[in-house]
Amino acid sequence: MRDREEHLLEALENLFRTRHECSCTVFSECGLSDLTVRQVAYLKIIDEQGDITFSRLAEITRNSKPTITEMINKFVRMECVYRERCPEDGRVLYIRLTDKGQKIAKAEQAALRRMIERMMDSLDDQEQELLVRILQKVR
Amino acid sequence: MRDREEHLLEALENLFRTRHECSCTVFSECGLSDLTVRQVAYLKIIDEQGDITFSRLAEITRNSKPTITEMINKFVRMECVYRERCPEDGRVLYIRLTDKGQKIAKAEQAALRRMIERMMDSLDDQEQELLVRILQKVR
DNA sequence: TATAATTAGGTAAACCCTAACTAACGGAGG
DNA sequence: CCTCCGTTAGTTAGGGTTTACCTAATTATA
Numbered sequence: 001m002r003d004r005e006e007h008l009l010e011a012l013e014n015l016f017r018t019r020h021e022c023s024c025t026v027f028s029e030c031g032l033s034d035l036t037v038r039q040v041a042y043l044k045i046i047d048e049q050g051d052i053t054f055s056r057l058a059e060i061t062r063n064s065k066p067t068i069t070e071m072i073n074k075f076v077r078m079e080c081v082y083r084e085r086c087p088e089d090g091r092v093l094y095i096r097l098t099d100k101g102q103k104i105a106k107a108e109q110a111a112l113r114r115m116i117e118r119m120m121d122s123l124d125d126q127e128q129e130l131l132v133r134i135l136q137k138v139r
Numbered sequence: 140m141r142d143r144e145e146h147l148l149e150a151l152e153n154l155f156r157t158r159h160e161c162s163c164t165v166f167s168e169c170g171l172s173d174l175t176v177r178q179v180a181y182l183k184i185i186d187e188q189g190d191i192t193f194s195r196l197a198e199i200t201r202n203s204k205p206t207i208t209e210m211i212n213k214f215v216r217m218e219c220v221y222r223e224r225c226p227e228d229g230r231v232l233y234i235r236l237t238d239k240g241q242k243i244a245k246a247e248q249a250a251l252r253r254m255i256e257r258m259m260d261s262l263d264d265q266e267q268e269l270l271v272r273i274l275q276k277v278r
Numbered sequence: 279t280a281t282a283a284t285t286a287g288g289t290a291a292a293c294c295c296t297a298a299c300t301a302a303c304g305g306a307g308g
Numbered sequence: 309c310c311t312c313c314g315t316t317a318g319t320t321a322g323g324g325t326t327t328a329c330c331t332a333a334t335t336a337t338a
Binding site for chain 4: 036038063064066067070071089090091092
């Protein structure tokens with residue numbers, strides 16, 4: 001019982017470590033290893049929201065518009081985002097992610113996917129099925 | 140096959156989300172939700188090293204001693220650490236974690252432990268054994 | 279005129295430094 | 309044995325840079 005708990009701890013620690021390593025790899029592949037947690041969060045918002053403008057991002061993040069301009073300028077310098085003018089209204093600019101920006105915004109999912117690949121590689125069909133079934137039970 | 144991958148993805152996402160929620164809970168329980176990644180890292184070093192002095196922490200983190208003094212003063216204000224004079228040498232001070240500091244330094248382990256509790260609760264003996272065995276196979 | 283974004287110019291906090299200081303230790307000479 | 313003095317641990321004073329924010333004024337388009 002105690003013993004099983006220990007083993008589970010070890011196994012999960014290993015899982016989480018692996019996943020963390022995977023997302024770090026993605027970050028350093030982009031040459032941006034020292035991104036802030038906050039910066040990554042902003043990129044994720046931009047990714048999730050789709051057609052997002054400066055005003056809207058200011059609203060969501062509860063920052064002033066100049067703050068957003070500044071932030072986006074920094075991201076542009078990092079080659080993570082670019083501006084795209086709205087064809088219907090020339091005052092409006094959309095914030096778009098570059099490939100690099102996309103990659104960072106989706107780093108965690110990518111890490112998860114890599115982990116799953118590993119799992120699929122090291123487990124046979126039956127084991128995979130079993131694992132899914134067991135994990136689904138945990139709430 | 141595709142399907143199983145999807146299920147695995149979902150199940151693992153759930154696992155990781157749960158774990159993240161657990162460590163966030165620990166942080167907000169301490170009333171220090173806006174700690175820096177760096178600050179948490181420092182608390183972990185203090186925790187791991189045991190009898191650590193200012194000079195030693197300066198050495199490990201490659202900072203000057205005044206920087207460490209400043210950092211520790213901030214932690215003292217946050218009630219995460221306190222100073223303890225060395226009984227053998229009156230010049231030396233040990234940096235000690237308070238309960239709060241301990242809690243933060245060990246937040247990740249705590250989160251993992253909570254997750255494991257959940258797992259133990261929602262799985263029977265046989266399932267637990269199986270899970271451990273399957274997870275151990277993943278490299 | 280109103281709205282979207284930018285520019286100019288500023289503040290506060292985080293995170294780092296060197297130089298100078300204080301307090302305690304510990305060995306050498308009286 | 310005790311005092312003096314160089315050494316060591318940590319602190320204080322005073323500084324710099326960067327980050328992350330702000331308001332007010334400006335530009336361009338609707």
